[in-house]
Amino acid sequence: MATRIRPSSKRCAVIGGSGFLGRHLVEKLVDRGYSVSVFDIRQSYELPGVSFHQGDLCDKQALLSALEDVSLVFHCASPAPASDDRLLFERVNIKGTQTVIQACIDAGVQKLVLTSSASVVFEGTDVKNGKEDLPYAKRPIDYYTQTKIEQEKLVLKACDQQKGFLTVAIRPHGIFGPRDPQLVPTLVDAARQGKMKFIIGDGTNLVDFTYVENVVHGHILAAECLRADSPICGKPYHITNDEPVRFWDFMSEILVGLGYAAPRFHLPYGLVYGIALLLWLLTWILRPFMSFKPTFTPMRVALAGTYHYYSCERAKEHLGYKPVVSLKEGIKRTVESYPQLRRGA
Ligand SMILES: NC(=O)c1ccc[n+]([C@@H]2O[C@H](COP(=O)([O-])OP(=O)(O)OC[C@H]3O[C@@H](n4cnc5c(N)ncnc54)[C@H](O)[C@@H]3O)[C@@H](O)[C@H]2O)c1
């Protein structure tokens, strides 16, 4: 009888490897001697030692050809949260993740590491030092988060130590760093339109912003610790910078670093949230006639005016996690990486 050759443990696939986090992950994996296949609906770069497979993760056949001889899969693909497209989130994050799980099992993949989000427990009210045992949000802040909850449940439930299919979920929060397409660009866009003069609330709310290399580090540690006898099987892990910071101090540092003025005037949280809600309702009603994307959506206002920081003690204990880049250094590297977004550029 022919024996099936076990895929090399250094051969992995990154689904969503063309994205912001995915590409940083691919680069680090290559540095660490992994051979990497990227699966994504688009190809955004080329890198020696990396093979690209273009396809939709909802297509099992396309996935199967990228997963040949792969023992470890990272799933960090998702539609952009700002798209606010409920059907797309459901198709890709829920149905697509079911397809990813099935394709992994069919291809003989042994480990699946999902990029989830700490926001799966966030309902728009304060979370201080939240641990992984907090219940999933009953009223998530948006469709994106709603589907991230379902996605995480599916992946963790699929963990089967007997059958040798092991899963784990990483929950980062507020990822930032070079090439991030949303946080810094949105902030600068708002500043250029003169919308970053105000602080929502009293400005003391602490939040987590996590430098992308720390998130990558958490993923690789989780993959390398994932074994049939390890306590991490089927569990979620918060990965943060472990340095909660005032939301408005963080925004101000980025803005000032890029040559813009820091926000100064305070506005009451309830008032701004109410206006954002009204605007959102109005754009929803007028959707058939005009397309207008408000900067201050209820979700952004909730994130800007509440506490949301999470404990990464469990990751420290089980994965040996410790941030590798401090917040200060992360901000410096991020600001330097965006010369095109500097004031006057
Ligand atoms: N950016 C953050 O602050 C943050 C925080 C917590 C969790 N996350 C999670 O991290 C992951 C990566 O986020 P990111 O910020 O790098 O986003 P990104 O948009 O830069 O990358 C996502 C990638 O997924 C790909 N993709 C989307 N739909 C696909 C499909 N149907 N088939 C194949 N590929 C598809 C995109 O082409 C893109 O390259 C996501 O799962 C996101 O939910 C992000």
Ligand SMILES: CC(C)CCC[C@@H](C)[C@H]1CC[C@H]2C3=C(CC[C@]12C)[C@@]1(C)CC[C@H](O)[C@@](C)(C(=O)O)[C@@H]1CC3
């Ligand atoms: C008030 C200003 C106009 C704010 C401008 C910055 C804003 C665009 C970012 C501040 C917090 C960010 C954030 C996400 C997107 C960009 C921000 C709103 C996030 C919703 C992206 C998806 C993630 O999964 C997330 C939910 C997470 O858990 O990390 C993000 C939360 C923070």
